[in-house]
Amino acid sequence: MDLTLIPDGGLGWLDASGPHSHVVLSTRIRLARNLAGETFAGRASRDDRQRVLERVEAAWQGCEAAKGGVRVSLDTLAAEERQLLHERHLVSKELLASAADRPGTSATAVLLGDGVGAMVNEEDHLRLQTLQSGFALSAAYAALDRLDRALGARLPYAFHHEFGYLTACPTNAGTGLRASVLIHLPGLVHTKEIAKVLQGLTQVGLTFRGLYGEGSDVVGNFFQISNQTTLGKSEEDLLDHLGKIVRQVVVYEEQARQMLLREAPAIIEDKLWRAYGLLRYARSLSFEEAMNLLSGVRLGVGLNLIPGLGVYALNKLLIFAQPAHLAALEATHPHDPELRVARAAYVRRVLDDEAARA
Amino acid sequence: MRCEHCHEREAIIHLTQIQNAQVTTLHLCEPCAAEKGVETGAPSGKVPLQDFLATLGKGGGGPAEAGTDVPCPACGATLQDFRQAGRLGCAECYTAFEGPLRDLLRRLHGSALHAGEAYAVEPAAAPAHAPAVPAGALGDLRERLRHAIETEDFELAAELRDRIRVLE
Numbered sequence: 454m455d456l457t458l459i460p461d462g463g464l465g466w467l468d469a470s471g472p473h474s475h476v477v478l479s480t481r482i483r484l485a486r487n488l489a490g491e492t493f494a495g496r497a498s499r500d501d502r503q504r505v506l507e508r509v510e511a512a513w514q515g516c517e518a519a520k521g522g523v524r525v526s527l528d529t530l531a532a533e534e535r536q537l538l539h540e541r542h543l544v545s546k547e548l549l550a551s552a553a554d555r556p557g558t559s560a561t562a563v564l565l566g567d568g569v570g571a572m573v574n575e576e577d578h579l580r581l582q583t584l585q586s587g588f589a590l591s592a593a594y595a596a597l598d599r600l601d602r603a604l605g606a607r608l609p610y611a612f613h614h615e616f617g618y619l620t621a622c623p624t625n626a627g628t629g630l631r632a633s634v635l636i637h638l639p640g641l642v643h644t645k646e647i648a649k650v651l652q653g654l655t656q657v658g659l660t661f662r663g664l665y666g667e668g669s670d671v672v673g674n675f676f677q678i679s680n681q682t683t684l685g686k687s688e689e690d691l692l693d694h695l696g697k698i699v700r701q702v703v704v705y706e707e708q709a710r711q712m713l714l715r716e717a718p719a720i721i722e723d724k725l726w727r728a729y730g731l732l733r734y735a736r737s738l739s740f741e742e743a744m745n746l747l748s749g750v751r752l753g754v755g756l757n758l759i760p761g762l763g764v765y766a767l768n769k770l771l772i773f774a775q776p777a778h779l780a781a782l783e784a785t786h787p788h789d790p791e792l793r794v795a796r797a798a799y800v801r802r803v804l805d806d807e808a809a810r811a
Numbered sequence: 812m813r814c815e816h817c818h819e820r821e822a823i824i825h826l827t828q829i830q831n832a833q834v835t836t837l838h839l840c841e842p843c844a845a846e847k848g849v850e851t852g853a854p855s856g857k858v859p860l861q862d863f864l865a866t867l868g869k870g871g872g873g874p875a876e877a878g879t880d881v882p883c884p885a886c887g888a889t890l891q892d893f894r895q896a897g898r899l900g901c902a903e904c905y906t907a908f909e910g911p912l913r914d915l916l917r918r919l920h921g922s923a924l925h926a927g928e929a930y931a932v933e934p935a936a937a938p939a940h941a942p943a944v945p946a947g948a949l950g951d952l953r954e955r956l957r958h959a960i961e962t963e964d965f966e967l968a969a970e971l972r973d974r975i976r977v978l979e
Contacts, residue, residue, distance in 0.1 A: 487902060489932070491901070492885075492886050492900060492901045493886075493898065493899060493900060493902075495896065495898045495900075496888060496898075496900040496901065576898065605930060609932045610930055610932070612930040612932075613905055613906075613925070614925075614977055615913075615923065615924060615925060615973070615977045616905055616912075616913075616916060616923065616925055617925025617927055618925075618927075619899075619902040619905050621898040621899055622897060622898055622899075623912060623915055623916055623919060624919055626905075626916060626920075627916075627920065627927060628925070628927035628928070630927070645823075658921075682919065682920040682921060683920065684916055684919075684920035684922060684923065684925060685921055685922025685923070685924060685925070685926055686922075686926055687926050687928070688928060690926075691927075741842070745841075
């Protein structure tokens with residue numbers, strides 16, 4: 454698979470151009486949709502799934518988003534290539550599982566356009582999604598809404614006058630909308646305020662996850678904050694509520710960072726420079742270690758303690774230091790123990806380049 | 812304080828466990844805590860869907876409620892299947908198991924009434940027929956609502972109120 458065919462490699466959001474990009478990396482929204490009259494993907498036969506894929510692809514071709522976009526069938530990809538798509542946040546773990554459960558005949562696909570995409574035959578027939586740089590809920594929803602309207606005019610969505618959009622899992626019914634903001638909270642973690650904040654989130658109807666969404670661990674102090682419920686509120690209200698709370702969390706995070714600087718400047722500065730030093734000179738790095746050190750360096754850059762290092766370079770490391778990306782770069786497999794050495798070399802190279810540019 | 816597991820790094824996570832009335836506190840560093848499956852932060856606020864599913868079909872609906880082994884006429888899935896898989900078989904399941912699902916949706920989301928964008932199938936994309944709202948149902952529902960309020964069955968009353976709103 455040639456990832457360069459994907460519009461901007463699916464990495465446009467890495468450019469760190471969005472609002473609050475020192476704390477908020479990206480904003481993701483997805484809409485769950487199903488076709489009326491078709492069995493949901495989990496219960497559907499092989500033929501049903503194939504028919505749904507064909508109907509969706511035909512409708513997609515008539516959409517603005519499809520221009521210059523690509524269609525990637527997971528059935529034609531090797532496991533490593535699927536993993537690459539997942540590491541780029543273009544497909545979910547569930548889509549990988551759906552493809553792996555039905556080798557060669559899953560009819561799973563991802564349709565990728567400019568900043569928007571659609572997964573086909575995941576848990577729902579359609580998972581429309583967008584990923585944008587920084588804290589950009591309105592821009593993200595506007596882009597996705599356009600795609601949703603275009604597809605909805607060409608395909609009959611399953612919709613109930615009372616329950617809204619119908620989904621395989623009732624936790625997604627109604628709007629089918631899940632918006633999540635990927636946020637870096639080292640200040641709150643170091644000041645030990647994070648538990649309070651996360652608990653607060655659950656009390657106001659929001660939830661949090663790790664870097665890779667549902668069921669993933671928290672690594673590198675990255676959290677995804679998203680709405681818990683999808684029914685009973687309008688799309689606007691759901692986004693407004695999430696936006697308000699995330700803005701508040703950003704304020705808390707900034708306060709925590711300032712407090713660290715005020716209360717223990719020497720300790721913090723030492724910690725962050727040590728993280729940088731390890732990344733710059735280590736000869737072997739596990740993914741987790743790299744993420745945790747990068748978290749420290751990112752904090753150092755955010756606090757203007759570590760000069761001459763762009764957030765873009767750090768974002769790039771987040772993606773390219775992942776196992777499948779490194780394996781592709783090194784022409785090996787993602788479980789090769791030598792990847793730790795390759796990872797350290799890759800990180801050194803990026804940081805050296807940045808230092809040379811500064 | 813050193814981590815009690817690796818004895819190398821600084822312990823930053825202090826995990827208090829209560830087992831058989833015994834209180835123990837573990838002092839761990841972040842990597843060791845992660846290894847032991849302890850997440851930094853509060854427990855996830857994820858709704859335990861399985862807990863909700865276990866109660867599905869047990870009350871909440873009227874006497875006309877379908878049994879848990881009655882299949883959806885469109886896809887053949889039963890409430891029992893849903894309880895096990897946590898996923899419905901098709902869009903028609905929402906009609907076939909309307910009562911228990913309304914109850915479940917209300918508990919999951921705090922409401923069972925869609926307030927977001929309305930969707931109308933474009934003529935070009937429309938299926939052959941669409942389910943219509945049964946006529947004369949409104950009067951009947953209002954009567955049941957009055958009765959529910961009189962007998963202080965507020966859960967049923969809320970459900971009826973939602974349904975009346977939709978029909979109105």
